[in-house]
Amino acid sequence: MKLRGRTISKGKAEGEALVSKEAISFYGGVDPETGIIVEKGHFLEGKSIAGKILVFPQGKGSTVGSYAIYRLKKGGKAPKAIINKECETIVAVGAIISEIPCVDHVDIEKIKNGTKVRVDAENGVVEF
Amino acid sequence: MDWKSFWGEGMELTKEEREMLEGKQGNAVKKSMEILVALGEIYGAKRLIGIESVQIAGVSYHNLGDAGLEYLAELAKDGKARVLTTLNPAGMDLKDWKKLGISDEFAEKQVKVIEAFEKMGVTVTCTCTPYLIGNLPLYGQHIAWSESSAVCFANSAIGARTNREGGPSSIASALTGKTPEYGLHLEENRQAQVKVKVNAKIDTVPKFGAIGKVVGERIGNKIPLIEGIEKATLEQLKSLSASIATFGGTALFHIKGITPNRTSEPRESIEVSEREITQAIESMSDTEEIDFVGVGCPHASIKEIQEIAALLKGKTVKKEFWVCTARQTKELADKMGYTEKIEKAGAKIAADTCMAVAPIKGKYRGMMTNSAKASYYAAGHNAFKTKIGSIRECVEEATK
Numbered sequence: 001m002k003l004r005g006r007t008i009s010k011g012k013a014e015g016e017a018l019v020s021k022e023a024i025s026f027y028g029g030v031d032p033e034t035g036i037i038v039e040k041g042h043f044l045e046g047k048s049i050a051g052k053i054l055v056f057p058q059g060k061g062s063t064v065g066s067y068a069i070y071r072l073k074k075g076g077k078a079p080k081a082i083i084n085k086e087c088e089t090i091v092a093v094g095a096i097i098s099e100i101p102c103v104d105h106v107d108i109e110k111i112k113n114g115t116k117v118r119v120d121a122e123n124g125v126v127e128f
Numbered sequence: 129m130d131w132k133s134f135w136g137e138g139m140e141l142t143k144e145e146r147e148m149l150e151g152k153q154g155n156a157v158k159k160s161m162e163i164l165v166a167l168g169e170i171y172g173a174k175r176l177i178g179i180e181s182v183q184i185a186g187v188s189y190h191n192l193g194d195a196g197l198e199y200l201a202e203l204a205k206d207g208k209a210r211v212l213t214t215l216n217p218a219g220m221d222l223k224d225w226k227k228l229g230i231s232d233e234f235a236e237k238q239v240k241v242i243e244a245f246e247k248m249g250v251t252v253t254c255t256c257t258p259y260l261i262g263n264l265p266l267y268g269q270h271i272a273w274s275e276s277s278a279v280c281f282a283n284s285a286i287g288a289r290t291n292r293e294g295g296p297s298s299i300a301s302a303l304t305g306k307t308p309e310y311g312l313h314l315e316e317n318r319q320a321q322v323k324v325k326v327n328a329k330i331d332t333v334p335k336f337g338a339i340g341k342v343v344g345e346r347i348g349n350k351i352p353l354i355e356g357i358e359k360a361t362l363e364q365l366k367s368l369s370a371s372i373a374t375f376g377g378t379a380l381f382h383i384k385g386i387t388p389n390r391t392s393e394p395r396e397s398i399e400v401s402e403r404e405i406t407q408a409i410e411s412m413s414d415t416e417e418i419d420f421v422g423v424g425c426p427h428a429s430i431k432e433i434q435e436i437a438a439l440l441k442g443k444t445v446k447k448e449f450w451v452c453t454a455r456q457t458k459e460l461a462d463k464m465g466y467t468e469k470i471e472k473a474g475a476k477i478a479a480d481t482c483m484a485v486a487p488i489k490g491k492y493r494g495m496m497t498n499s500a501k502a503s504y505y506a507a508g509h510n511a512f513k514t515k516i517g518s519i520r521e522c523v524e525e526a527t528k
Contacts, residue, residue, distance in 0.1 A: 006169070008166055008169075008170070009162075009166070027191075032193065032195075063185070063186070063274065063293075063294030063295060064186055064191045064192075064294075064295065066294055066295065066296050067186060067191070067192055067193070067195060067196040067199065067295065067296070070195045070196065070198075070199055071193050071194070071195030071196065072195075073195075074194075074195045074198060075195070087170060088170070089167060089170070089294055089297065090294065092163075092166050092167060092170055093163055093166075093167070093294060093296045093297055096159070096162050096163050096166055097159065097163070097199055097296055104170075
């Protein structure tokens with residue numbers, strides 16, 4: 001299937017989808033050293049976002065979250081790409097400064113957890 | 129499908145802006161334009177506009193970490209601020225950090241953060257109240273500020289125009305002199321959405337903090353038109369700005385008869401009772417065991433420091449007592465002899481930093497403050513119990 005969206009941060013990536021039904025807070029909600037989601041009761045609590053195509057509706061929480069994404073990238077624990085339903089400031093800025101491909105306005109309900117996904121954020125296309 | 133999925137196509141960029149985006153003015157400008165254009169696209173801006181000044185949040189090494197520091201160092205290679213740009217508080221007093229119990233390692237990293245900003249031509253003020261020390265926008269001017277309390281004060285008390293920027297987007301604006309035109313830059317988005325009738329006497333800093341908490345919690349990030357407050361001081365509006373932004377997320381409020389912005393009358397209306405104000409104050413007071421007293425969130429004005437010095441004269445504090453302020457305000461306090469009076473009593477004036485961003489978690493258990501915002505961060509970030517009261521009550525607690 002081929003889904004079209006909007007480019008937020010350029011680049012291309014391929015990998016396994018990790019899908020969250022809930023928003024993610026990168027400052028406080030994700031361990032910056034391990035990439036594991038630590039927010040209590042979160043849909044993905046205990047799962048690692050490292051090396052995944054991370055699919056979630058949108059970001060939430062403190063604007064320091066943008067630096068937290070950058071910290072994950074520098075430590076090799078960032079997702080390979082980000083797919084959002086509606087990207088907001090924190091994730092957009094985090095993805096751009098970290099050079100993580102990011103696409104939004106994608107019908108994320110169609111993407112199943114564990115699916116192999118190709119993200120072409122140059123053209124705003126998601127394929128699986 | 130006719131998707132405008134290519135970035136930069138929804139906005140009209142000038143030739144120079146295109147070149148900046150393509151990297152013809154260096155890497156830091158390129159990265160900055162990518163951020164601004166992406167935000168403009170997300171929020172439906174039609175163009176970029178020039179700005180008068182920038183306030184950058186995300187200065188404490190405590191929040192930035194090594195990665196944040198690395199990002200700043202990268203930008204500092206060829207990035208230069210194009211408008212007046214000031215900084216939020218750092219994680220320590222840049223001169224007297226040892227007296228605050230800061231470790232050598234932390235201090236070394238914090239200094240590197242400040243050096244990176246200095247290299248970018250940023251005025252390294254380190255205060256959340258830039259409007260008190262030389263970064264004072266005028267009514268109607270467009271600015272790109274982060275630091276939620278300063279954003280709220282600039283929009284509401286002054287009538288300047290800014291969205292609530294994050295750290296990186298405010299830096300992007302500093303290095304380009306531009307911001308995308310959306311949100312609170314546009315008149316139609318600055319109109320009150322909810323009328324708030326206050327049936328309580330709001331006349332002290334803690335009560336202005338409390339009304340901010342009540343309104344913020346009840347209407348979230350909607351814009352209120354508050355009625356029923358007769359007058360306000362700068363210190364009281366400073367406290368309200370911090371509190372309403374912390375508890376609700378709003379970046380603009382109107383107070384009838386006090387704030388300068390024009391607004392239409394909102395249809396939706398709520399009332400706030402005296403009891404709600406009392407309850408809000410009680411909810412921020414969950415301990416009587418105080419071992420830390422902190423004043424200056426947002427940073428104390430010279431008037432507040434003068435009051436503290438007078439109240440502390442001839443007394444001795446029995447608890448850790450911080451008065452947090454801007455370096456420039458402290459220098460004035462030094463000159464006026466206020467610092468000497470405060471330090472003679474055993475209290476400390478901490479410049480460049482504050483109790484919300486300094487690494488003090490685990491060092492204290494119960495904090496008393498005059499600030500609703502400080503109480504929020506003390507309870508959340510630092511896991512302290514808190515008590516709220518006026519400056520006079522804070523001094524009484526510290527000296528008893």
